[in-house]
Amino acid sequence: MDVQAMTTKGLLQNGLTLLSGGRWIEGEGGKSVVLDKFRLEPIAEARGATPQQVAAMIDAAHAAFKAGAPSPYERGAILDRAARIIEEKAEEVARVVQAESGFTANDAHGEVSRCIQTMKLSAEEARRLRGEVVPLSGAPGQDGRVAFTMRVPLGVVLAITPFNSPLNTVAHKLAPAFAAGNAVIAKPSSATPMTTVKLAEILIEAGMPAGFLSVLLGGGAIAQAAIEDERVRFIAFTGSTGVGRKIQQAAGLRRTQMELGSIAFTVVCDDADFNLALPKIVGASYRKAGQVCTSVQMALIHASRFDEAAEKLAERVRAVPYGDPANPDTYTGPLINEDEAKRVADWIDEAIAMGAARLVGGPREGAVVPPTLLTNVTPEMKVCSEEIFGPVLCLQPFETEEEAIERVNSTPFGLATGVFTNSLDRAFGFARKLEVGGVHINETSSSRVDLMPYGGSKDSGFGREGPYYAVHEMTEDRIITFTA
Numbered sequence: 170m171d172v173q174a175m176t177t178k179g180l181l182q183n184g185l186t187l188l189s190g191g192r193w194i195e196g197e198g199g200k201s202v203v204l205d206k207f208r209l210e211p212i213a214e215a216r217g218a219t220p221q222q223v224a225a226m227i228d229a230a231h232a233a234f235k236a237g238a239p240s241p242y243e244r245g246a247i248l249d250r251a252a253r254i255i256e257e258k259a260e261e262v263a264r265v266v267q268a269e270s271g272f273t274a275n276d277a278h279g280e281v282s283r284c285i286q287t288m289k290l291s292a293e294e295a296r297r298l299r300g301e302v303v304p305l306s307g308a309p310g311q312d313g314r315v316a317f318t319m320r321v322p323l324g325v326v327l328a329i330t331p332f333n334s335p336l337n338t339v340a341h342k343l344a345p346a347f348a349a350g351n352a353v354i355a356k357p358s359s360a361t362p363m364t365t366v367k368l369a370e371i372l373i374e375a376g377m378p379a380g381f382l383s384v385l386l387g388g389g390a391i392a393q394a395a396i397e398d399e400r401v402r403f404i405a406f407t408g409s410t411g412v413g414r415k416i417q418q419a420a421g422l423r424r425t426q427m428e429l430g431s432i433a434f435t436v437v438c439d440d441a442d443f444n445l446a447l448p449k450i451v452g453a454s455y456r457k458a459g460q461v462c463t464s465v466q467m468a469l470i471h472a473s474r475f476d477e478a479a480e481k482l483a484e485r486v487r488a489v490p491y492g493d494p495a496n497p498d499t500y501t502g503p504l505i506n507e508d509e510a511k512r513v514a515d516w517i518d519e520a521i522a523m524g525a526a527r528l529v530g531g532p533r534e535g536a537v538v539p540p541t542l543l544t545n546v547t548p549e550m551k552v553c554s555e556e557i558f559g560p561v562l563c564l565q566p567f568e569t570e571e572e573a574i575e576r577v578n579s580t581p582f583g584l585a586t587g588v589f590t591n592s593l594d595r596a597f598g599f600a601r602k603l604e605v606g607g608v609h610i611n612e613t614s615s616s617r618v619d620l621m622p623y624g625g626s627k628d629s630g631f632g633r634e635g636p637y638y639a640v641h642e643m644t645e646d647r648i649i650t651f652t653a
């Protein structure tokens with residue numbers, strides 16, 4: 170497969186991987202090799218930026234912002250056009266995602282169709298951006314004064330993104346940032362840079378003006394070089410909790426959005442419909458090889474139905490096809506690299522050595538870890554106490570709702586929880602007491618619709634994605650008052 174030609178009009182082939190001031194230029198920094206995640210063979214090479222190139226990129230973005238953003242109408246039109254182009258090129262875009270992420274075609278197409286939604290929703294928000302009238306004359310001595318707020322963009326937005334949603338997570342930052350009138354710099358994961366290059370190419374084709382979109386490639390050090398520049402006014406980050414902490418420290422007084430790690434739970438009550446719950450849990454545990462921040466890592470099952478659930482889940486997990494993501498039947502492909510697969514396999518081995526039972530699973534093959542189902546797990550095991558980010562589902566029984574809620578709330582994280590129950594009382598009890606950003610009744614923790622507010626609490630971060638919410642975060646109120 171000639172990935173480089175397929176991806177980006179030969180941009181990568183010619184080493185033009187940075188977008189700076191509206192021009193594609195060659196990176197002069199460190200080289201990173203993009204691998205086929207299953208075959209572990211190189212498919213592309215991208216050179217990152219140097220600190221000088223970062224500075225020049227921010228110069229251009231800052232100057233573009235200062236010169237003025239296109240009108241909200243034009244911003245909406247550009248984002249709508251981008252949505253149309255992605256629709257037309259869906260197959261091409263999905264192939265880029267698939268080539269560098271190791272996802273199945275289904276997962277790659279899922280990213281593409283959601284990205285189209287994200288673009289369209291952001292276009293709507295560009296046109297809807299508004300402030301509000303402030304009733305000043307309600308205060309003593311202010312009669313006759315008129316006031317309103319304008320929602321104004323912040324300036325240069327830096328979007329730092331992970332590997333596991335290389336298209337839609339990037340879109341969830343670039344599109345609202347531009348809809349709000351900011352100039353945005355995308356810094357994707359070095360494991361999956363080509364999709365961002367492709368998306369940027371489409372946005373340029375859609376009419377994105379020079380300087381309002383930049384692409385910065387490189388690792389953590391290059392991202393830090395950009396953060397150090399105070400002209401970056403907002404940092405939108407999705408990634409691990411550890412890296413999030415470092416970014417937050419460096420951000421100082423500047424605003425950020427932190428979409429961080431998690432241990433995602435789904436609770437199955439004794440009145441749950443197993444025909445609904447179990448297939449959804451299996452789907453959400455092993456999709457993208459479990460590399461989704463809301464993948465079900467822990468399923469808490471009511472003790473009265475635990476054995477039945479374990480048996481039925483084991484049957485389903487055994488039937489999950491895994492291996493080569495190019496095979497159309499595959500559901501669970503490789504992890505992002507062999508080291509990650511080794512780590513996940515080590516955690517499974519550790520759990521078994523500490524007394525866990527492996528109901529389904531098997532030896533790692535390269536970067537592929539077979540879908541794994543564990544029981545008899547305890548909180549001391551890494552599979553329970555840390556984010557596994559792999560195709561591993563742990564089952565634990567619970568007796569009372571309070572116990573289930575306490576289990577979820579006892580982790581440092583709080584992104585999303587699924588609850589399967591047919592009782593409204595219970596549903597509201599969970600909704601009120603779970604300390605997470607989202608509670609999904611009769612869905613798994615992994616349920617997401619792009620227009621919803623999406624984000625975590627506690628160590629899972631703060632701030633909300635979803636174009637309406639993100640535009641709000643990437644703008645601020647300016648009050649204008651008139652005295653007649």
Ligand code: NAD
Nearest residue numbers: 330331332357358388389392408409412428429430431462
């Ligand atoms: P990561 O934290 O290793 O990397 C994310 C991005 O940060 C990459 O672009 C990386 O180059 C950059 N980076 C690394 N070190 C940096 C530093 N010191 N300063 C600035 N930037 C730096 O994450 P990953 O392994 O790519 O992704 C997996 C993680 O992302 C998981 O923890 C997962 O839960 C999390 N995630 C969270 C959400 C959410 O919405 N909460 C969504 C997807 C993924």
